[in-house]
Amino acid sequence: MRNAITLDAIRVIDTIHQKGSFAAAAEALFKVPSALTYTIQKLETDLGVVLFDRSAKRAILTPAGYLLIKEGVALLKATSQLEEKIHQLESGWETSLTIAKDTIIPDQQIFDIIGSFCQLDKQVEINIIEEALGGGWDALHSKRADIAIGLTGELPKGQFDVHQMGSVEFVFVVANQHPLANFIGLLETQHIKQYPSIVVADSSRTLPSRSSGIFESKQTIRVSNMQSKIQAQVQGVGVGFLPLHLIKYHLAEGTLIAKSCALPRPATPIYMASEKGKQGKALNWFCQQLKQQDWFK
The missing domain is CATH 1.10.10.10 (Winged helix-like DNA-binding domain superfamily/Winged helix DNA-binding domain)
Structure with missing residues (x-):
């Protein structure tokens, strides 16, 4: 017609x-x-x-x-715009790029990078999705994302280009009004298990889900992201480990108090990854920028 x-x-x-x-x-x-x-x-x-x-x-x-x-x-x-995108694609620039950001990654640095990318004046649609624990690997595996940052756990062999972004230090903290705030000495399991623990749920859709920082407790409360976990602990709802780089302000102002804990939680290596052999000028630009950041200062 x-x-x-x-x-x-x-x-x-x-x-x-x-x-x-x-x-x-x-x-x-x-x-x-x-x-x-x-x-x-x-x-x-x-x-x-x-x-x-x-x-x-x-x-x-x-x-x-x-x-x-x-x-x-x-x-x-x-x-x-479509004509411009077609010419842009022909020159090697993708029309869209999706970055899976783990919930331990600060937003500010991501948006700083995106702001710099916008100065290039390329018509690339940038999508940021938030994942937790194994969700980043899942996003890459299911092709929901082109790049994943803040990855932890066992590294897949051969399928992805992987770069270590640094390591995250976790500290056990309680709210300043929590009953454990005035505890003196080393917190043992019998002290901690009397109170609810706040846990970030794994966002994986297809890969097996994982858990992190779970310990024996009176009750487990699962939230979808690290910011919710931080807020829940600030309000004294429960206790748990939190990434040091995200709670420095709370520690400095005294709303959260770090406690010595007998439960082991060593520093965790954090990675970024993209599919091996995948080409694209936007993907390469972002990978280079992401590698240059000091993420956990």
């Missing part, structure tokens, strides 16, 4: 509207006025509507004409 409205017709109508007359629009479009008149008359006939009120000296759009321009100009812009 042939559509009556074409991009060329939209462009003609918009130019007539902007210039105020068929003659001025014809000059701007490097066409003769009769060609524009034919285009408009044919479109009006095909649609069965009048697009311009010709009773005045200036070409004035009818309500139907205004609607066509309102929707049509958006189509022109979308078409122009």
Whole structure:
């Protein structure tokens, strides 16, 4: 089925509207006025509507004409953007890139990097998704993400390019109003298990889920991200280990108190990864930028 409205017709109508007359629009479009008149008359006939009120000296759009321009100009812009994206893709720049960010990664540094990328003026749609524990590996494995950062655990062999981002130190903390806040000495299991523990749930969809920092406790409360876990512990809902780089402010102001704990929790190596052999200028740019950051200062 042939559509009556074409991009060329939209462009003609918009130019007539902007210039105020068929003659001025014809000059701007490097066409003769009769060609524009034919285009408009044919479109009006095909649609069965009048697009311009010709009773005045200036070409004035009818309500139907205004609607066509309102929707049509958006189509022109979308078409122009599509053409730019096609040329961009041909030059090696992807049209979209998805980064899976583990919940232990600070937002500020990610947005700083994205801000720098925007200065390149490339039409690449950037998607940030948040994952926890094995969710980052799962996002790569299921191709929900092009890059994953903040990865932990056993490294897959051969399938991904992996780079260590650093190590995260975890500390056992309680709220300043929690019963354990005034405890003196080394916290043992019998002291801790009397209180609820706050745990971040694994976000994996297809790979087996993992657990981290779980210990024997009166009750387990699972949350979806590290910020919720921090907030729950600040409010004294429960206890648990938290990444030192995310709670320095709380420790400094005294809303959280670090306690010596007999439960082992060594520093955890943190990685970023992308699929091996995957090409793309945006992916390569982000990988280079991500590798240069000091993430856990």
